[in-house]
Amino acid sequence: MTTDVYKTTCCYCGVGCGVIVRKDKQGALTAEGDPDHPVNRGQLCSKGMNLHHTVNDRSDRLLYPQMRYNKQSPMQRVSWDAALERTAAVFRTFIDKYGPDSVAIYASGQCLTEEYYTLNKLMKGFIGSNNIDTNSRLCMSSAVVAYKMALGEDSVPGCYEDVDTADCIYVDGANPAWCHPILWRRVEAAKAANPDLVLIVADPRRTDTATTADIHLQLRPGTDIALNNAIARVLIENGDIDIDFIHDHTEGFETYRARVFQRTVAEAAAICGVSVEDIRRTARSIAASKGFITMWTMGLNQSVAGVHKNLSLISLNLITGHIGKPGSGPFSLTGQPNAMGGREVGGLATLLAAHRDLKNPAHRLEVQTYWGSGPISATPGLTAPEMFAALESGRLKAVWIIGTNPLVSLPDVRAAERGLSKARFVVVQEVSRKPETLAYADVVLPAAAWAEKEGTMTNSERRISRLHKVTDAPGEALADWEIICRLATAMGFPGFSYKSPSEIYDEHAGLTKGTNIDVSGVNYALLGSGGTVQWPLPAAGASAASPAGPGGPSTAALTPRGAAFGPAGTPRLFTDRHFYTPSGRARFHDLPDDARGETTDGDYPFILTTGRIRDQWHTMSKTGKVRKLNQHIPRSFVEMHPDDARRLGVAEDDLICVSSRRGEVVVRARVTDSIRRGVLFLPMHWGKILQSDLNRANNVTKNVVDPLSGEPDFKYCAVAAEKY
């Protein structure tokens, strides 16, 4: 490989595609798919193909640290030392005066594992508070809790390879054709190779994913549990369940069964707004399959009953014994590129490093001893929405926001604005000048972007890959890990004098030793250039591993508890049917089926659901810079059914005001029969445009969360709609 060709990883979604980046003599980058990468085999979706534009165009970049001395003063350029010393001093003052829980960090699923690790070490170990949360709270936290409740560990049992051999795939609450496109191409290829593969999609909208389905269950929003319980009832009634597996390897089945049998299939069908026959067809397809995969993402996670929705789907794998074998398993698709890596290092206010349990005193002691830190608090920290409420109430004094844009992405976003406007001290660590949070910042720390720093990420199938530094960051921007470590040192904490992200990774890997996610055998040398491995990979196996190649090292000899590895080195978990619960059994749960985030009424009769479009990512600070991506859908819109449009006198492209008890959005109408009557859809991406925030979907969403996961419900709020 010449010095101007680099193998790295796409920084958008959890599929984790390999990218080859070339740098020409002028320093301009181009990106293409890595043909040797086991995930994407040379393919990239529209976002990945245009990654280089986000780095080549530096017109929006933050170049220098800035700060203001009080809220009335203007922002001014300062040195790194001045910015970090002031931040350290203010944080120290608040901690000394009000205690460690008076400060917080709000970071991102875009952060690399090394960044996540150092942030958690700083906050949980040295500051002594668990007030560190990330935007993964809005994304995957329901799946984290559900996996733990069902399987005893936050572990995705399967891998992408399973798609190739499944003969029934049930996607509930996801649109991977748009949001995980390269994985969906693998599903389409599997279907082309095996026309008997049955695709089932549950979604209130006829998305591109649903269009390819053999069965589209166009359910009412919020009724997934009723649907999945009804499918389970049919499977149980017909004897199409794996009695031996249930008896030998699970617990709680009778409670689950009793709940499932509380509704007839006809009752459930009426609740869901789907036909009895489609429920029965779905059950027959699952029953006939030798390999059955369930897939889901935000449609289930982002719900007031997100954990129970997850469990209702995972339970279908458990009653049929379709877990821990090729072609089968419950597979949560991570939205963000490193949501899994973040979870590995304990990157939420409710987690501890290396999948240890925050509530367990022995686990806390292990981690604090390893770090040489002070005591780790047993009290879970503030979740993302709670942080902004605590800023508003004054309970929280200072927040350090890293690589995320809460003033577009949080539910009931005007409440988050109120929180930031009341905050005593706001630090924003960012790549771009665009995020709305910058208007509230007291200190701005310019960060390096993708391809300007190195580190690792873990994708949805537990695959760890490296990201390489290809080019220098502009101006004085620094890699996030370096900013974090310099700030920790400025606060007077030892243990942050790393010379490279590789050193940080080694420390993280050492902390996983002996756990279910043991990656003590992984290091930068093993990952090499373009190499990837899936966890677990304990140190003993790494010594037997061949050099990291396209598919990663051979791990055939490794069999940690519950894991087995296929010939290509692909680990599946629970192949020995031993789960990570205390009893070793997977757990069923009682799953009541009401999952409405808010009640509709005469004033607010529509159900609003929000989501992504194909060519934009989150709040558009990267994809919004790329002309080609903006061409796909150039402006925000609201989808509504033709019957609803007719009733409201609305025609295509009319301006529509969507309002709720929280606020208003004014966008153009898209009239389409692909959405259910009575349901509206708004894309999540747009924020302020020319000082107007009327495109911002979260003006109207409600800050109501799942009580088990703290994840907000973005899929069910009551709104009104009228011509503007």
Ligand code: SF4
């Ligand atoms: Fe990147 Fe995801 Fe597209 Fe792959 S599928 S290129 S990881 S955005």
